[in-house]
Amino acid sequence: MEKRLIAVEVENFRSLRKISLPLRPLNVLVGPNGAGKTNVLEVFRFLADVIRTDLEPALNLRGGFGEVRFWGGEKPPSHIQIRLKATWTTHSSRNAPDEYLLRVGRLRGRGFSRQESFQFKRYRGRGRRITISGQKVSVVGIDKDQTESTEQEIGISALSSGLSTLPRLSDDRGGTEVTTVAQRLASFRVFDVRVDAARRPSRFPRAEREVLDDDAANLAGFLLNLRSRDEGAWRRLVDDAMAVLPQLEGIDFDYPSGAAREVVIVLNERGMRRPTQLADASYGTIRLLGLLALLYDPNPPALTCVEEIDHGLHPQALELLVERLREASERTQFLIATHSPALADRLAPEELIVCERRDDGSSMIPALSVERIEQIVDASEGLPLGELWFSGALGGDL
Structure with a gap:
């Protein structure tokens, strides 16, 4: 059984008044500005920060509870809620998934309350449900007939996340499963190449596994590490870059502060007397290398989110990009936001998520089911998705 996130349900998080979103290996959000694409990505950044x-601290980073809850309507809601379904733990399946719920509510006066629950499958039909309310944690056994028995109660800080503190539970009470889910959530990455940072030298990689920064600020160090650790992946990455950048003949590294201190990327380009340092490369070239680094990451997170993945890229790069996304989605799930019809043209109906915004300020995600998208494609006699979206046939206007 693949270890996947299979659905997310969100209530009252920014523009997400109430959405239920099935998730597949590759998920691409399309829709106009303000439709809620960024807020979907932000849900996963928020969970990782929790x-x-x-x-x-995760709430304070976003301006507090009042700034996170739904912004529309006449009356502010009293809570936000996020529910995940996944097949991350050993005995989980699509029919018996792991379920995690986080509910944060405003208390009368000042402050807020937190409720959490985590349910997972055990062996021989038994399961566990861990519920957290205030400072009380209950571990409950669930039999096949759904009868429950409280097995343990422990204390917890009133404003702490259960998943961040409960791995201390014993294995037979769910400690292993809680740890697994906490690690998956903490690994969630919202990736956006910050070109000015990626241009600069990065420190020489010291860890056996160099982790790619969320903004690709350590791009040079990460790629140097990849070349030394996985020659096959490095060769494929260079071949992809050369396929999209016709003038490129190879990628190498230089060490301006001496070996083992700093490293920079240099590009060997056709017709140039000397290599070009990445600091002098184009915006699109740097973004392409950052995205290829992401796609060839040998140790990816459980979920990778990318905002405006096509930004700064030539349309000829999009076909290769979609192909590599599908290949990489065998190792990590992707949730992508785009405004590019050319990228959408290369997607299958089950990979496209149309986003719209209602008059009350809430997001409608998905605005169309996969079945409805397939019907529209069939009625159009097979027009590509980007063309249908651009024409308005799929809604989610540009």
Whole structure:
């Protein structure tokens, strides 16, 4: 059984008044500005921050509870809620998935409350449900007939995330499963190449596994590490870059501050007397290398989100990009936002998620089911998805 996130349900998170979104290996969000694409990605950044820093810091980073809850309507809602379904733990399946729920509510006066629950499959039909409310944690056994029995109660800080603190549970009470889910959530990455940072030298990689920064600021160090650790992946990455950049003949590295201190990327280009440092390369070239680094990451997170993946890329790069996304989605799921009909043209109906915005300010995601998209494609006699989207046949106007 593949270890995948299979669905997310969100209530009252920014423009996401109430959405239920099935997730596949590759998921591409299309729609106009303000439709909620970025807010879907932000849900996963928020969850990762909750695990890495805890609940209250994750809210404060976004301006507090009042800035995170749904912004539309006449009356602000009293809670936000996120529910995930996945097949991450050992005995989970699509019919018996792991389920994690986080609900944060405003208390009368100041402050907020937190409720969490985590349910997962055990062996021989038994399961566990861990519920957290206030400072009380209950571990409940669930039999095949759905009868429950409380097995343990422990204390927890009132504003702490259960997943960030409960791995101390014993294995027979769910500690292993909680750890697994916490690690998956903490690994979620929202990736956006920051070109000015990626241009600069990065420190020489010191760890056995160099982790690619969310903004590709350590691009040179990451690629140097990839070349030394996985020659096959490095060769394929260079071949892809050369296929999209016709003048490129190879990629190498230089060490301006001496070996083992800093490293920079240099490009060997046709017709040039000397290599070109990445600092002098074009915006699109740097973004392409950052995205290829992401796609060839040998140790990817459970979910990778990318905002405006096509930004700065020549249309000829998109076909290769979609092909590599599909290949990489065998190792990590992707949730992508785009405004590019040319990229959408290369997608299958089940990979496209149309986003729209209602008059009350809430997002409708998905605005169309996969079955409805397939019907529209059939009625159009097979027109590509980007063309149908651009024409308005799929909604989600540009």
